[in-house]
Structures are given as structure tokens and as C-alpha cells.
Amino acid sequence: MTDSENPLVSIGIPTYNRPDGLRRTLECMRGQSYGNLEIIVSDNASPDPRVGECLDECRAADPRVRVHVQPENRGAIDNFNFVLEQATGEYFLWAADDDEWSPTFIEDCLREFASAPPGTVAVALEAQYTRGPGRFEFFPEGRPFYAYASDRPAERLRHMLRYNYGNLYYSLFRREALSQDGATVFRCLDLKSFNEIPVLLFVMRQGNWRVSPRVGLYKSTTEPTYLQARWEMLGGRLPPVPMRVHLRDAFGNVLKYHLLALGDILSSLGRIRIGTLDVIGLRAMSCVLLGRHFLACLLRRKGRAF
Numbered sequence: 001m002t003d004s005e006n007p008l009v010s011i012g013i014p015t016y017n018r019p020d021g022l023r024r025t026l027e028c029m030r031g032q033s034y035g036n037l038e039i040i041v042s043d044n045a046s047p048d049p050r051v052g053e054c055l056d057e058c059r060a061a062d063p064r065v066r067v068h069v070q071p072e073n074r075g076a077i078d079n080f081n082f083v084l085e086q087a088t089g090e091y092f093l094w095a096a097d098d099d100e101w102s103p104t105f106i107e108d109c110l111r112e113f114a115s116a117p118p119g120t121v122a123v124a125l126e127a128q129y130t131r132g133p134g135r136f137e138f139f140p141e142g143r144p145f146y147a148y149a150s151d152r153p154a155e156r157l158r159h160m161l162r163y164n165y166g167n168l169y170y171s172l173f174r175r176e177a178l179s180q181d182g183a184t185v186f187r188c189l190d191l192k193s194f195n196e197i198p199v200l201l202f203v204m205r206q207g208n209w210r211v212s213p214r215v216g217l218y219k220s221t222t223e224p225t226y227l228q229a230r231w232e233m234l235g236g237r238l239p240p241v242p243m244r245v246h247l248r249d250a251f252g253n254v255l256k257y258h259l260l261a262l263g264d265i266l267s268s269l270g271r272i273r274i275g276t277l278d279v280i281g282l283r284a285m286s287c288v289l290l291g292r293h294f295l296a297c298l299l300r301r302k303g304r305a306f
Helices: 019-030 049-061 076-086 105-115 153-163 166-170 185-189 197-206 223-234 243-271 276-299
Strands: 009-015 037-043 065-069 091-094 120-131 172-174 208-220
Touching (some): 019 037, 037 049, 037 076, 065 076, 076 091, 105 172, 120 166, 120 223, 153 197, 153 208, 166 197, 166 208, 185 197, 185 243, 197 208, 197 243, 243 276
Parallel strands (some): 009 091, 037 065
Antiparallel strands (some): 091 172
């Protein structure tokens, strides 16, 4: 089998102080049906000694596992960037240290790449949210990407602004789509928040994104986070909360987060290679969409995303 038929896939696992989740993640990745992998783990100076024990065991059992232990905590963004910079594969996947994947996740993603239109740079499978051993009711997040394709970068960016969602972060990427002029996406964008939208825009500028209706990622979360994610897609009303708590959170944490995210989005659009008029239009669109989203959070109700 040639390299083109069996390309190297790099899996980057940034981890911090979650030994049980890390062990589960490593079991999922080491057990993939597709075998040509390099598994890069960066421990962000975890104080729990069980993290090191888990990594030592996995490294001894599987030569595909490469472990890096940071001397001090470098923050989440730098740790995500570190595993990307260590990767050498044609394809790259970030794997969170608290999720699970189907045994054929990578094989299924590569099959999607093979059947996707030319110029596809990222592929995702649908995600189902879980809590412990139980699974929440499934709802689709990626439907706008099931069959979408465009050869116009600005149109692709508008599509991503309208329909982005967090789990796209855990796609399988062509690694070259995560860099520009030899610098990784994080070094190009200089992000201040950990909002995923600037990274998604950076990738979407370079090509199309395909999502398969097949569920392959099982996303560990809490019930409030699941309800929020479901509301983002299906709309309706969020459960009521005491007004004082709601206003404090809305004009404190939620507003602060939206302003940081908007700043990163506007800044990143200036760093992505598109025309000046397109940048102006996309920045205006970002302000409108983020403003609408904040208003929906304030009112705790919204319409369907698609």
C-alpha cells in the first residue's frame, strides 16, 4: 500500500489533570481501526501523578504514543498549538482528554475525504453528547455542511459565520490547512480568547468543510451545556433562572465572553487572505450575528439555526 493510500494521521492530545479521561481518550485512539497514526500528548504540567503514570503505561505499550511534559502550565491555546507543531502527518486531529470516539472514526473521516469534492480541507462526523455512561438524545449540528461546497472563499466564510458550531474543532484536517507561510493557525491569528470561530474561519478560507451524518464523536458534557448546545441549533426557550442571576451572568460573563470572541473574529478576518471589501462585509456580518446571539442569550429564546 502506498503512502497516498495509507497517509500518516497525527492525533494531538493536549491534556491537563484528567487522568481518567486521558486514559479513555488514549484507549479510543490506540484502538482505531486505522493504524498509521502518531499520537502526540502534551501534559500541561498536571499536578496529579496519575497523569504521568497513565502516559508512561501507554508510551511503553504503544510506540506510536509520543509524550511531552511541559515544565510549567503554558495555557490551553499554547498547549493546543504545541501538539499541532509537533505533528508530521498529512492529516491532523485534536482529541480532547474527556471525550470518546467510535473505533472507526479516523477511517470514516478518511473515507469522507475520498468521496468529498476536490478542495475539501476538513471532515467531521456528527457528535452525540454524553454524561458518564449515559447519552443525551441526539440532535444534528452539522447539517448545513452535509453537502455544502463553494469555490469562493468569501462565500465559504459567510457560510461558516452563519452555521459554525464548537464540535467542528474536532474534525480531521489536512494539516496544511492549519498553517500559513509556515506558521500555525494560532501563531497567525494571535488569539486572546479560546473561541473556536477564528480557527474555523482560517481553515474555511482554504477550502471546503464536509460533515458526515454518521455519529462518531461522543462529547462528554453536563446537562446545562447539552441544553445550551441543543438550544443553539433547535431554538426555543432555555429553562428559566432567577432574574438576578440571569442578568448578572448575561452582563458579566456572557457579555465579556462575546466581546472577547468578537474581537478575535474581527482581528482574524484582517489576517486571513481575502479582499478588503470582503473583510469589511464579513466584519459587519460578524457584529450583527454576535449581537443577535447575545440578545438571544439575554432573552433566553431564539429560532432554529437551520
